[in-house]
Amino acid sequence: MRHTLIMDTGEPQPIRVVVVDDQQVVREGLVALLDLLDDVEVAGSAADGAQALALLERLGQVDVVLMDLNMPVLNGVEATERVTRAHPGVAVLVLTTYSDDESIAGALAAGARGYLTKDAGRREIGAALQAVVAGQLTFGADVSRQVAGSLSAKPLPREESLPDGLTAREAEVLGLITTGLSNAEIAARLFIGEATVKTHINNAFAKIGVRNRVEAARYAARRGLAG
Structure with a gap:
């Protein structure tokens, strides 16, 4: 089509x-x-x-x-x-x-x-x-694997070092958004529910002042959360 x-x-x-x-x-x-x-x-x-x-x-x-x-x-x-x-x-x-x-x-x-x-x-x-x-x-696909591999190799950041009051899990979810993963795929990778992923995304978006995944990915990249 x-x-x-x-x-x-x-x-x-x-x-x-x-x-x-x-x-x-x-x-x-x-x-x-x-x-x-x-x-x-x-x-x-x-x-x-x-x-x-x-x-x-x-x-x-x-x-x-x-x-x-x-x-x-x-x-x-x-x-x-x-x-x-x-x-x-x-x-x-x-x-x-x-x-x-x-x-x-x-x-x-x-x-x-x-x-x-x-x-x-x-x-x-x-x-x-x-x-x-x-x-x-x-x-x-190769870029997604590269970003995902870099993220998986990184330990969760200390929350006191994160910008805008993000929690470690919210920062991790923002980093995974930069790989192009869907909410369901993020949930599977982190072994949490999809509803929990949505909650983390909504909370993170509110804290960092973005409206969509493209803006969130730019934020993550600028703040060193993308790998």
């Missing part, structure tokens, strides 16, 4: 994407790959973050920036932060070679809504584009 972004006109509209990668062969390959997706339209491409910002100023409607991280002039993390600040309606989906904790946490803290590595296939990229446009947080 084909999924398309529905605009106020009621007519199906393609997801307009800007591709940002400093390697020309990769950039052109991504443009060609995205052109194969019926519900995606490539609005433009750029070789670094500075070019991407200039392009966004010139273009009309853009839904997603597909962002590499390691680029000259203006790298992907800095560009993500500037895009999300200047164009809050544009989602950033990171597509990079790196899946280390520092890169993932930096991208999330900058405001990225999704994180994939460059071995992702066409279907995975298409699904991730749909997810970030819908306001969801999404990760590639």
Whole structure:
């Protein structure tokens, strides 16, 4: 079943994407790959973050920036932060070679809504584009394993060291949200009930002043709770 972004006109509209990668062969390959997706339209491409910002100023409607991280002039993390600040309606989906904790946490803290590595296939990229446009947080399977593994290796923090009055369990749940797990999956991982997870999430959201999982993931990344 084909999924398309529905605009106020009621007519199906393609997801307009800007591709940002400093390697020309990769950039052109991504443009060609995205052109194969019926519900995606490539609005433009750029070789670094500075070019991407200039392009966004010139273009009309853009839904997603597909962002590499390691680029000259203006790298992907800095560009993500500037895009999300200047164009809050544009989602950033990171597509990079790196899946280390520092890169993932930096991208999330900058405001990225999704994180994939460059071995992702066409279907995975298409699904991730749909997810970030819908306001969801999404990760590639390998990235989810990396974040979850980092979290499981970390001891629970001392509550007196946590920000905003968070309990250790609330901080742990916030960290797991950054992996893209559902409430049921978090419950299974922590061996607690799903209703308990919801309670921890509601309490944590109230304490840190966020409204949804994307904002919570950014908070967790900025506060060092994401792994």
